[in-house]
Amino acid sequence: MFEISPAAQTTAGIVLLAAITVASGGWLLLQILRGSVAATDFQKAFYRAGHAHAGVLITLGLVCLLLTETTSLTDGWLWLSRTGVLIAAILMPAGFFFSAMGAGRTSPSRWIVLLWVGVVFLVAGLATCGVGLILA
Template identity: 70%
Template sequence: MLELSDPARVTAGFVLLAAITVTSGGWFLTRVIRGSVSATNFQKSFYRAGHAHAGVLIILGLVCLLLTEATELTGFLQWVSRTGVLVSAILMPAGFFLSALGRGRTRPNQLVVLLWIGALFLIAGLGACGLGLLLAQ
């Protein structure tokens, strides 16, 4: 049986409950695709990308959370390994959705920076988890 530390168990529980909100993004996306919500081609692309990134990064983040339990990481590196990808699962979709908001928008606004901050968390989380696994006894 897989034994999780309390922080990993609590984090996973909250993430699974929060993942329910991804369905609201899917519902919004179906409204955009059906034409119930007007959107430019740019906005449609960014909305699709935001929704896809949310789902994939949540799954990858949960995998990293579980794999971190098999490492000997502590402190900040353990936190980054356990939650870095999950933080990116918030920031990157937010960057896609929020930078595309606005009637008739054809280019991202300044909130596109959230994509790049999220990418940094993604790289840090994957790197910490991967190294932690390779260095584990």
């Protein structure tokens, strides 16, 4: 067994508490799918994608956070490996949700840029963690 650093422990605790918001997003999605809240087919698809990405990326981000503890990464590389996927877990769902907001919307708004910024953090975080593990 390995020890987890105080920074990683604090980050994990905050992420787990923040993950509660995914449940409230699920409640909203359920209301939309039941027809209680009006949404276009485009909005339904983007809200589903946002909700799914949030849950999966939080889980993957926590795995990367723990795996980073076994590497010898330092400074900015340590930060990117530890938090890159978790930042993506915020930005990518936000891109899906925010770009689909608005009555009757049938295509994404400019908020879609958050999705692509999140993709950059996802790839950078995964690559840094992977390389850090290989070099450890």
